Amino acid sequence: MQMPEPDKAILARRAEIVAALRDIVPGEGVIDAPEEMKPYESDGLTAYRTLPLIVVLPSTTAQVSAILRYCHENQVKVVPRGAGTSLSGGALPLADGVLLGLGKFNRVLDIDYDNRCAVVQPGVTNLGITAAVQDRGFYYAPDPSSQIACTIGGNVAENSGGVHCLKYGLTTNNVLGVEMVLIDGTILRIGGKHLDAEGYDLLGIIIGSEGLLGVVTEVTVRILQKPAVARAVLLGFPTSESAGNCVGAIIGAGIIPGGMEMMDRPAIHAAEDFVHAGYPRDVEALLIVELDGPAVEVDHLIERVEAIATANGAVYNRISQNEAERLNFWAGRKAAFPAVGRISPDYFCMDGTIPRRRLPEVLTRMTELSQYYGLGVANVFHAGDGNLHPLILYDANKPGELQKAEDFGADILRLCVEVGGVLTGEHGVGVEKRDLMPAMFTEIDLKQQQRLKCAFDPDGLLNPGKVFPQLHRCAELGRMHIHRGQLPFPDLPRF
């Protein structure tokens, strides 16, 4: 993975840039000592590290606007950062770029229960929103596994999902509005407490834009009333194929569970060894199906799910009898990543999505790849929506293994695209999947996306080197080749 070569002219002006930023953010808000910048050198994708040029931690929208205006006028690159939990390197710093941390934007500004929304600053954690509204029985629905640490600003940047997004949607379906600052310092408000902004759906574009279009300084989210009851059922299957069929049959029967997760044998064993959730060890695939809603509905549906599972060859079946047991079922799944961390010095978490019915074939080919590369793989899988998380096991201290793991991961993602899926379901492209974008998109597709970036950031200063494998100048992207005078298909029906 290569990042663009740092701009020597910017590096040479570092002292001047620090002084200018200190004028905007006084006190401790500008960090330039290397040892103090060390915590910012990577995000959740720890395989890649770079010390930023400078770290700046503003606390007001006016400061963000002034910082961006200064960087724009001086052609300094900017990398926005929330809590730094990205798994795709979206917040990986640039040696010649300012790292703009939004951790000080940590206040809940307004809770409006009657209109069922909350206005929060981007540095509020995902779980912090729920904490602020749960005394009235509300919660914020998207629940990425990192929800205790990740911020809503980061969730907006990555369009984060979570185990409940099949039923409750991703970040993009749960955000009503944002305040955003463009690279030239312009402050925009898009959306609000109402539904569906007028004109172009800029909110839809900003969410999931990985920090390439602007810096979000305020977010209005929908809050929902917590379901009355949630119950989970553990289902074990002799093959991943039968588990996959069961998932299809549940959805085919018109049931959309609150969560539906699958784990393969290596993941089951790692999780069970770690947290002793009571998972069966003698099955090839385990499903956790969670149903939520009124008790009468949950009881009704859980019976139907059990019947469907039996019909699809489930050999193990346990229903949570109380809240403690339900949480215990989830404890194994939620600890799957650290559990795998115990059995391998390092692991890479992949994030492709596939059409669900192609699962058996994808797992078979993944096993073949595992043998080819000589690296183990454990699979956890958001089964309802086809989002795979293969965990590739490797040892970074063994020469060449990181490269092998990266190659293995790239092969898995190409396979996802080949069967009709995508490179990333919820973690983002970042630097991790950047060079694979041509596997999914043509050059024209990618250039069209980059032209949209030009509408927001014509000099390419916001988070360059992420998402797009090739940087193009906006002037070049804007050129058109026009063939004048051609009649369009004279034989075309015209009326």
Added chain:
Amino acid sequence: MSDTMRPETLDQLRDAVAWAVAEETPLEIVARGTKRGLGRTMQTDHTLDTSAFSGISLYEADELVMSAGPGTMLAEIEAALAAQNQQLAFEPGDWGPLLGQPAGMGSIAGIFACNIAGPRRLKAGAARDHILGFKGVSGRGEIYKAGSRVVKNVTGYDLPKLFCSAYGTLTVASELTFKVLPAPEKTYSVLILGLDDATAASAMALAMTSPHEVSAAAHLPAGITAGFGVSYVREAGAAVTAIRVEGPGPSVEHRCRELRALLAGFGQVEELHTHNSLRFWRELADVAPFAARPDMQLWRVSVAPLSGPVVAAALPDATYYFDWAGGLVWLGLPPAPNAHADAVRAAVAATGGGHATLIRAAADVRATVPVFQPQDAALAALSRRVKDSFDPRGVLNPGRLYPGA
């Protein structure tokens, strides 16, 4: 009379747009054309008709996904889904009769391009929340695609969302891919009779903040109920506030009982069962009360739910009803050259945020009155740059949304 091109292959579609780019001649983009009367009035010499791109090309019910050509009738899609007990969860209505067109003739492209959503919007999202991908031709005359066919995807910018509510000003689609969901087994509605607007908003807020998973909430003032097909509503002789629950039978019956108990203090409570409920909410999705009043200019206002009655109260000449628990206000007004735009938008602005769209008015009115909510200078400039990034010569429906976009 404009000259119409009706390409039948993707290459022909590209050639048509490329020709318009070379000639710098704007195109009106239509699929079935039933929403031609929506948006600002345009001047174009040529029409690009995509109705030949018609039919369902992919439908995998257990994967919750469908792909169809832009000209595919909504009615055809709904029939295919119903055969598998599925539906478009955003509940798009048939706005044909509302806009002086026949019923049942609208295309799926029109639904997505105009981001149309019905009563379930407040729970399940709008068209923009259900689109997954598209293939088509940009205003540069280039074939490209965005998104995918899987329901969970964050690879690259979410251009499919931008397609929705762009009114055909950025891309001419040749195929749309979207998410489909199971249809509920049962649908009940709790009706409260005789509430004034503000009390109804409180009742709807109480229902929406309950754990009973309300999937729609509407309030019809007394004057507007007469046009409904369901006799309970038509003959109510009073305002009707309706709260909908959907799902498996035992759950719906339970939640309906709980909601009746919760709302009993507001007034007389009745309930509609599945057959009547489906009919009633379909009429709301189709905006039937105003399809029956073609004499009125029609506004669609989106505000925070509790602000709906505040907007209506500021417009004494309006005939209106509320959907989305108060957040969507349909306002009918007697025809005026300025369509009462200043009064409507002032009423919206006074609530602190939201937007008002002139859905129905004569072409000359829509040529002069801003049909869509005016944007501040920064937002307008960004919108123009977005338009330029897809359509630098302004050949796709130019001016349909805003001057220059």
